[in-house]
Amino acid sequence: MTVPPDDNQVANLVQVKPTSTWKSYVWDTLDKSPEERRFLFKLDTILLTFASLGYFIKYLDQVNLNNAFVSGMKEDLGLYGLELNYAQTAWTVGYVIGEIPSNILLTRVRPSIWIPACEVTWSVLTILLAKCNTTTQLYVLRFFIGLAESAFYPGMQYIIGSWYRKDELAKRSCIFHAAGGIGSMFSGYLMAAAYNLNGVSSFKGWQWLFIIDTVISLPIAVAGFFFLPDVPEITRAFYLTKDDIVLAQKRMQLEGRANRAPYTKAKFKKIFTGWHIYLLTALYIFFNNGGGVSTQPAFQIWLKQKGYPVSAINTYPTITSAIGVVMTLVYAWTSDTIFKGERWQPIVFSGLVNIIVNASLTAWFIPDGWKWACFFLAGFSGGISGLTFAWAHEICSDDNEERSLVIGTMNSMAYVVQAWLPLLVWQQPEAPSYPKGYPTMIAVAVGLISTAMVIRVLHNREKARKLEPVSP
Template structure:
């Protein structure tokens, strides 16, 4: 085991490759992580604002918060595949920053609203602008990094979004205490303004420094030799225009497409406890306890904190285990069933202080399911490494599209704000989704392993035939 660990950390690089990886680590990961950080900062601020006075100021009723999230999700769904296909025609160095400027502007506009319906419209267009951030970045990471390098980078990227969610709560607390009422604006309005302003410098940084893809990069900090090496590091595949009927037919008839899309549809729902801010809603509607605004914003930050640790741990571990990303599916299945059962048990004695401890423990532990984001998208990138680039882009976008198509109504049906504090229907849905995830993971891992075995056999045969032909010629 010790020798295997040393081998893992002592990677053998070609001449000049280590320096290349260090450069792309710095310029790609800094922009992508900062972009995703601000993306989640701008996205999670709605839940922070909701428990910090927005609900009362705008007279929210029923499940309007969930409807707003659904409007965002619908826009997000619409933008997924068009956004990733756009990367074939528009340089990512221009496309990503342009989308950031748009969503930053929409975030700041939210500070001026006077009714919940206005936020619904804004969030719809914000969803379209944010559609490429997650799946587009995973496409870029898969274009630059080898299979051995990909998991850790995907984990760091995903963790940056969770950091945005976590820090957003502390930012809202600070703004509420220091700026509430300043220039006649409530603290929750200042949150949208400040979050939007924070995003703009990151967009400028990306416009200047982002290196596009290995085949198209003109980054001034890469030498000609480093650009050639970047192309040689990943398998050569044909990259045809994706805007054709035959391309979409091939894509939609591929088991790769449906295998990974269904995987992420199920896995995406195992994140529902966190993405729907259930802990904050539980606290807001607690049967006996009252919580201050600072507590409503700060206590839930433990959920993404656990998510960050779990994400980096599993991303690194699956790299170390030679890409066994499927293990995360079984882990999440166990966590989803256990945490749901804990909350259902606590709901039987809601006024008992011990039940509050159990619920907090369950929601914090449930943050560990965030590990599936990095590992499952890295798994898709690994499996599609020998497929054409735009097909890989479509599968990655399709995964998020499929998941969010379900999220658009799933949160209303199972986790509506009016169902707080116990969300019993949602707990049973989580148990079902967790069991389904474990089953689908097993089936998909069997299929991908079988394909990899056949691919290696074909490669060995090809090399043998080539060797025999060379000997004949000699």
């Protein structure tokens, strides 16, 4: 039987501060010891693959309503008023209610049980959307789908942050996030294909979309019970050896990332009297609510008004998602390599692009060629989610419970704003010119840039204080 190495032996396999050569610009594991490379290969293969597939199906089951809406659901259910906005809000309310309790629960139960159970739940509820006959049924189902989906994204960001070091974290967080863009793209292609099933077995094309989504989602959800590795201090993953687990725990010790600990009054006081939870939450609120051009069906409705066929309406907007996927990876690699782990530069850049796009669409009566460009460039704004969470992991490294709570709060409060903001500025009868939506996005982008710069200053002060010599 293999005897696990002691801490001193493991320390020889893990560098306190990983060195960087030209090889790390390609992939960070190429600069590490053979033992650490083998461990990271297994972890990437299982954890990153499962996280990406899970987020793919989450986004597939989240955005399918927009594709169904422009592909016959609107007319069949008579959704001519604000019903789409209300259905989106119902999903958001469920999502908001579930996020913070779910992330707190993840510090007390095994993620390998909780997260897959939630995935199975939303997968099953998705197929029921195909049988909706009334708006009430639609609102109720979307609420519970949102409630079940609330566990996944912040929960997986917490788990990813429990396994990877600073020079590895942004790439993994962003690859994980990019799967959502791929899911959004695939939903468009799937709707275009499902439309051809219109009338088969008495189901409309948009109903087939929900059925097929569940067929894709359910096996991936069930697989999570077997493959999700929990966090290093409690993992029982069958594909990790005892040596791997010791190595994983030592890596997090060197990174200064705290293990799980009890919640206490002192801990809560520390969390809620510091700036981390407030400014990081504000940053994510601005990010999550600043991409309305791509999250609302503005492009699809404009194409429909221009007379394009259903296949084009569902496939052309996927170019925006593809651009978002590419930029997510660009942001990740530049942040981890060129900017040496700094996160603020890509965040500021995406905000500047968002200002240009939304200022142009605010004018609306612009050449069609530039309007096409603006709808595509909107993809630049969606790639920084992984960076914001990577930044949060690093800022909150000293306290596991703070890290979990901050991540859950970031996502939850962003969706609190999303629950009411679209009702005010993205009203469906005003589509696609949205006279209130695009100007609001300019203000949100300014807030994103400003908050990122404030966080940069405060975080640098904290790091400087940690380096100060301790008085005897």
